[in-house]
Amino acid sequence: MGQIRLYIAQPLTVGSEVVLNEQQSHYLTHVMKLKVGDTISCFDNQSGEYGCTLIAVGKKQTTLKVLEHHKPYAQTPDIWLLFAPVKKDNTDFIIQKATELGVRKIIPVQTRYTITERIKRERFEAQAIEAAEQCRRVDLPQIAEIKKFDDILQQWDKTRILYYMDETLTGKPIAQALENAKSCAILVGPEGGFSAEELEKLRGLSFARAVCLGPRILRAETAVVSALSCWQALKGDWQ
Amino acid sequence: MGQIRLYIAQPLTVGSEVVLNEQQSHYLTHVMKLKVGDTISCFDNQSGEYGCTLIAVGKKQTTLKVLEHHKPYAQTPDIWLLFAPVKKDNTDFIIQKATELGVRKIIPVQTRYTITERIKRERFEAQAIEAAEQCRRVDLPQIAEIKKFDDILQQWDKTRILYYMDETLTGKPIAQALENAKSCAILVGPEGGFSAEELEKLRGLSFARAVCLGPRILRAETAVVSALSCWQALKGDWQ
Numbered sequence: 001m002g003q004i005r006l007y008i009a010q011p012l013t014v015g016s017e018v019v020l021n022e023q024q025s026h027y028l029t030h031v032m033k034l035k036v037g038d039t040i041s042c043f044d045n046q047s048g049e050y051g052c053t054l055i056a057v058g059k060k061q062t063t064l065k066v067l068e069h070h071k072p073y074a075q076t077p078d079i080w081l082l083f084a085p086v087k088k089d090n091t092d093f094i095i096q097k098a099t100e101l102g103v104r105k106i107i108p109v110q111t112r113y114t115i116t117e118r119i120k121r122e123r124f125e126a127q128a129i130e131a132a133e134q135c136r137r138v139d140l141p142q143i144a145e146i147k148k149f150d151d152i153l154q155q156w157d158k159t160r161i162l163y164y165m166d167e168t169l170t171g172k173p174i175a176q177a178l179e180n181a182k183s184c185a186i187l188v189g190p191e192g193g194f195s196a197e198e199l200e201k202l203r204g205l206s207f208a209r210a211v212c213l214g215p216r217i218l219r220a221e222t223a224v225v226s227a228l229s230c231w232q233a234l235k236g237d238w239q
Numbered sequence: 240m241g242q243i244r245l246y247i248a249q250p251l252t253v254g255s256e257v258v259l260n261e262q263q264s265h266y267l268t269h270v271m272k273l274k275v276g277d278t279i280s281c282f283d284n285q286s287g288e289y290g291c292t293l294i295a296v297g298k299k300q301t302t303l304k305v306l307e308h309h310k311p312y313a314q315t316p317d318i319w320l321l322f323a324p325v326k327k328d329n330t331d332f333i334i335q336k337a338t339e340l341g342v343r344k345i346i347p348v349q350t351r352y353t354i355t356e357r358i359k360r361e362r363f364e365a366q367a368i369e370a371a372e373q374c375r376r377v378d379l380p381q382i383a384e385i386k387k388f389d390d391i392l393q394q395w396d397k398t399r400i401l402y403y404m405d406e407t408l409t410g411k412p413i414a415q416a417l418e419n420a421k422s423c424a425i426l427v428g429p430e431g432g433f434s435a436e437e438l439e440k441l442r443g444l445s446f447a448r449a450v451c452l453g454p455r456i457l458r459a460e461t462a463v464v465s466a467l468s469c470w471q472a473l474k475g476d477w478q
Contacts, residue, residue: 100461102453135455175472213468214341214477216374222339222464229452229465230472233414238453 004032004040005049005133007140012044017055018064025062028054042066043138048073075139076102077236078183082152082162083107083224084114084190090221095124097221099131099141101228102237108146109187112195119146149198153205160185162208165223167193171210174230181235186227191220243271243279244288244372246379251283256294257303264301267293281305282377287312314378315341316475317422321391321401322346322463323353323429329460334363336460338370338380340467341476347385348426351434358385388437397446399424404462405441406432410449413469420474425466430459 028034036054043049049071056063081103085091124143132140164187202208213226232238267273275293282288288310295302320342324330363382371379403426441447452465471477
């Protein structure tokens, strides 16, 4: 099967035909120069990955036939990411990397220092789809609407431990903090960190744990990749 | 002391005066709008960090006075990064993140699929300085000239274990691979991976160890951040 992978927003079954939307059609035939008979991989975020072949190429429309089921559906491990959107490029980067690193759910959080002007869920979803296609996931991360810091904490399921990256150097080293972790979530604050009130709130919560990522100051997007990588290595599907 | 931090390319001592170059002068007085009497932090990559105050601001020249020594010099842990440069932005990103993550030495490697058109060591050094200023390191990573894959392996000090990120899923999980790690180096291939011959060579070396970063395909820059984060968490100064 070819290296090209597409997410198809409808259920796939062997033998069925799929008419691609204009954007995907353009990508396959004009960008990647595929012809009738070429093969690609597709996944539908519910039944796994399929080998497909192009059976018709038109001006604005391309049709695929689903040939075989070659990978079952599976969800990535039960890890969530909560992050505070900041600059547009960094936010795109965080969505992309969290998807590559196998996060199951992404929740943008409005903290005191979050910049929320440019929060567009459709944009986040497009970034996640592109990253999932590229990294060979067969599922997509769920992307929640942005929520306020206080609301998230009030509605939190207390059985899910919330590890927050604490720049004040008072948290536990991450390898130690994650020792007994199971279902959990990683919370990374914005550039500028959490406010003093936010940190105080976090410190008072039974389900929250302060984590320290070493003596250097990491940018928010670095902290996201670092924390998720450590979790996958110690508790997730990199074991 | 202020939040602004500058690397000064000359030895600092308490009581001495430093005439800044035009670029740093412009940054402090025009970008950051500092005035005589304002304070910043400076480090010289050999004796630590100092609190300094602006004592003269001219059109093209700014003078600092070194007031106090407030942090001793220390090198980051003994971890090296070998990476294969690819696209310009990703390469910049790798230098920046490796610096934030406390790498002591960075060696660009020319592998079969490396794109070497844009390798400029001065550019790498500028990226590393900026990241070191921001993340509060008091040392700079050493940046080597680009070397050929074969030459690096032939001249390698065999007591330093070389962990290479192996996309063929045959390596050890990273947490397990790093169990007995001490002085070591992380090698990440380019987009497109190592060639078959390169992988075969690596597999035959007594000092090289294949590492697997999970079932998803990571981009080169993600693999760099992931591997360095795991090393710092398990063996470095995040413990």
